[in-house]
Amino acid sequence: KAGVTQTPRYLIKTRGQQVTLSCSPISGHRSVSWYQQTPGQGLQFLFEYFSETQRNKGNFPGRFSGRQFSNSRSEMNVSTLELGDSALYLCASSPREGKLFFGSGTQLSVL
Amino acid sequence: GIQVEQSPPDLILQEGANSTLRCNFSDSVNNLQWFHQNPWGQLINLFYIPSGTKQNGRLSATTVATERYSLLYISSSQTTDSGVYFCAVERSSSSGSARQLTFGSGTQLTVLP
Numbered sequence: 627k628a629g630v631t632q633t634p635r636y637l638i639k640t641r642g643q644q645v646t647l648s649c650s651p652i653s654g655h656r657s658v659s660w661y662q663q664t665p666g667q668g669l670q671f672l673f674e675y676f677s678e679t680q681r682n683k684g685n686f687p688g689r690f691s692g693r694q695f696s697n698s699r700s701e702m703n704v705s706t707l708e709l710g711d712s713a714l715y716l717c718a719s720s721p722r723e724g725k726l727f728f729g730s731g732t733q734l735s736v737l
Numbered sequence: 738g739i740q741v742e743q744s745p746p747d748l749i750l751q752e753g754a755n756s757t758l759r760c761n762f763s764d765s766v767n768n769l770q771w772f773h774q775n776p777w778g779q780l781i782n783l784f785y786i787p788s789g790t791k792q793n794g795r796l797s798a799t800t801v802a803t804e805r806y807s808l809l810y811i812s813s814s815q816t817t818d819s820g821v822y823f824c825a826v827e828r829s830s831s832s833g834s835a836r837q838l839t840f841g842s843g844t845q846l847t848v849l850p
Contacts, residue, residue, distance in 0.1 A: 659836055668843070669823065669825075674837055681835035716780065724768075726836065726838060728772075728782075729779070
């Protein structure tokens with residue numbers, strides 16, 4: 627099976643812009659979750675989707691949003707970018723229980 | 738929320754040495770996973786181990802759920818073992834079966850040739 631695919635691998639944006647990141651889960655996995663990794667805060671949970679429904683959301687402002695499509699692919703969007711949004715954004719897919727499998731991430735730099 | 742503490746934060750070894758990484762968590766959990774983050778940023782799942790002991794080659798892990806800790810053992814370390822090792826725990830949320838991991842801050846392992 628192909629692994630979790632995240633695109634793009636790198637992004638450079640300026641403050642105030644918005645960005646959309648994409649994640650294609652492992653075939654058959656219906657749960658997709660997103661994490662932000664920064665040197666200061668470590669790995670933090672953003673949100674989780676299952677069958678196109680957001681089931682859980684972490685402690686992030688409303689500028690961070692996401693969605694999941696009927697084929698389980700997911701996107702996350704960050705609007706009005708701030709310098710502090712610079713991070714590695716990781717997507718994970720999983721079955722209902724068991725291991726989570728992560729993609730290679732999208733490195734976002736906000737200038 | 739649940740707290741996850743990993744120790745040591747940094748570890749430097751000579752190739753061939755053994756090491757033990759520890760993960761303590763503050764509350765009961767449904768599952769626990771160990772990950773290795775490679776230099777390109779990808780998190781590689783090493784073990785899914787809510788309790789008991791598992792082995793995979795030179796790596797093994799033990800979780801004692803009743804005492805709220807897990808150990809990751811690396812034997813005969815190699816330079817390719819270098820990287821950051823994360824412990825992550827999961828417990829049922831108020832949303833029921835939503836999947837959400839809480840990560841520790843990691844152990845940075847450096848294996849010298």
